[in-house]
Amino acid sequence: MSYLQALVYRRSGIVLEDGKDYLVDSRLSPIARDEGVSSVDELVGKLRRGPGPELAQRVVEAMTTNETLFFRDAHPFEALKSHFVPEIMKARAAERSLRIWSAAASTGQEPYSIAITLLEAFPELSSWNVRILGTDLNEAVLERARLGRYRELEVNRGLPAQYLGKYFTRRSGDWELASSVRDMVTFRQLNLVEPWSELAACDIVFMRNVLIYFDSETKCTILRRLRSVLRPDGFLVLGGAETTTNLDDAYGSVRFGAGVYYRLKPPPADSTRGVTVPRVA
Ligand SMILES: C[S@@+](CC[C@H](N)C(=O)[O-])C[C@H]1O[C@@H](n2cnc3c(N)ncnc32)[C@H](O)[C@@H]1O
Known part of the structure; x- marks a missing residue:
C-alpha cells in the first residue's frame, strides 16, 4: 500500500x-x-x-467524494413523510422531541431536504423540539452547507420547482436558502472513524453513500457504534448500494415502497430466566 x-x-x-x-x-x-x-x-x-x-x-x-443532490433517490424522503416521522411522533408524544442525524451531509442538500420535508408535511412539529444535525469529515463542504447558497446547477438537480420558489431567494446569481430551513439544521465536523463525541441519541439516521468508501471492517465498526446512538425504535437510512446484511445482524430490514430501511432488532429474551436482557453492543 x-x-x-x-x-x-x-x-x-x-x-x-x-x-x-x-x-x-x-x-x-x-x-x-x-x-x-x-x-x-x-x-x-x-x-x-x-x-x-x-x-x-x-x-x-x-480525496473525499462530495457528490450529493436535493431529495436524492426520492424514496427515503417519501418514507420519512409517510412512515418514519408519523411513527416517531406517536412514540414521542410525551417528550415532543425529534432528532435526525445526517451523518455524511456533504454540502447540506440532504439535511436541508429533510428539513423541507418536515416543514411541508408536519406543521405541528413547530411546537416540538426538532433537531437536525448534519456532520461530515470535510470542513470545506460543511462551510458551504452552513452558508446555504447553491448554484443554479445544484438547485436544478432534484429540488421540486415549487420548493425553489418557496424556500430560495436569488442572490448574485446563486440561490440562497430561507433562514426558516437553515435554522433547523446544525452542522459540525465529525469523522465517522474517530470517536463520536457529544452525539445525542437519534430517532432517524441518514448515513447514505459513505459506507461504500470503507472496507468491511470499518463498516462493521461504524454500524456497531451506531447501535448505541440510534434509539431502539429508530430508523436507519443507508444509500442504495449499502446494507447492514452480513455486516451487523443487530439490524433488521423493513421495506416501504421502493426503499429498504434498517431498524435495531428487539433485544433477545433470556429464555432461561424469563427476563429480557439488554444486548451488549
Ligand atoms: C457522496 S457524499 C454523500 C452525501 C449525502 N449523504 C448523499 O447521499 O447525497 C459522501 C460524504 O461522506 C463524507 N465522508 C467520507 N469519509 C468520511 C468519514 N470518515 N467521516 C465522515 N464523513 C465522511 C465525504 O466528505 C462526503 O461529503
Whole structure:
C-alpha cells in the first residue's frame, strides 16, 4: 500500500483503490500548486517529511467524494413523510422531541431536504423540539452547507420547482436558502472513524453513500457504534448500494415502497430466566 493510500485510510477509513492515479492527480494537483511544489509526488514527499496535520487533513479532504443532490433517490424522503416521522411522533408524544442525524451531509442538500420535508408535511412539529444535525469529515463542504447558497446547477438537480420558489431567494446569481430551513439544521465536523463525541441519541439516521468508501471492517465498526446512538425504535437510512446484511445482524430490514430501511432488532429474551436482557453492543 502506498504512503498516500495508508494516510487516507488511517485518517478517514476511505479505501483508495490501486489504479486511481488520475483521480489522485486531479484532486491533489491544486494543493501541490498551493504548497509551491511542482508535482503530486513532491507533495507526497512533503507529507512524508511530516509537515503537520493541517496539510494531511487538506489532502484527505481532497480525496473525499462530495457528490450529493436535493431529495436524492426520492424514496427515503417519501418514507420519512409517510412512515418514519408519523411513527416517531406517536412514540414521542410525551417528550415532543425529534432528532435526525445526517451523518455524511456533504454540502447540506440532504439535511436541508429533510428539513423541507418536515416543514411541508408536519406543521405541528413547530411546537416540538426538532433537531437536525448534519456532520461530515470535510470542513470545506460543511462551510458551504452552513452558508446555504447553491448554484443554479445544484438547485436544478432534484429540488421540486415549487420548493425553489418557496424556500430560495436569488442572490448574485446563486440561490440562497430561507433562514426558516437553515435554522433547523446544525452542522459540525465529525469523522465517522474517530470517536463520536457529544452525539445525542437519534430517532432517524441518514448515513447514505459513505459506507461504500470503507472496507468491511470499518463498516462493521461504524454500524456497531451506531447501535448505541440510534434509539431502539429508530430508523436507519443507508444509500442504495449499502446494507447492514452480513455486516451487523443487530439490524433488521423493513421495506416501504421502493426503499429498504434498517431498524435495531428487539433485544433477545433470556429464555432461561424469563427476563429480557439488554444486548451488549
Ligand atoms: C457522496 S457524499 C454523500 C452525501 C449525502 N449523504 C448523499 O447521499 O447525497 C459522501 C460524504 O461522506 C463524507 N465522508 C467520507 N469519509 C468520511 C468519514 N470518515 N467521516 C465522515 N464523513 C465522511 C465525504 O466528505 C462526503 O461529503
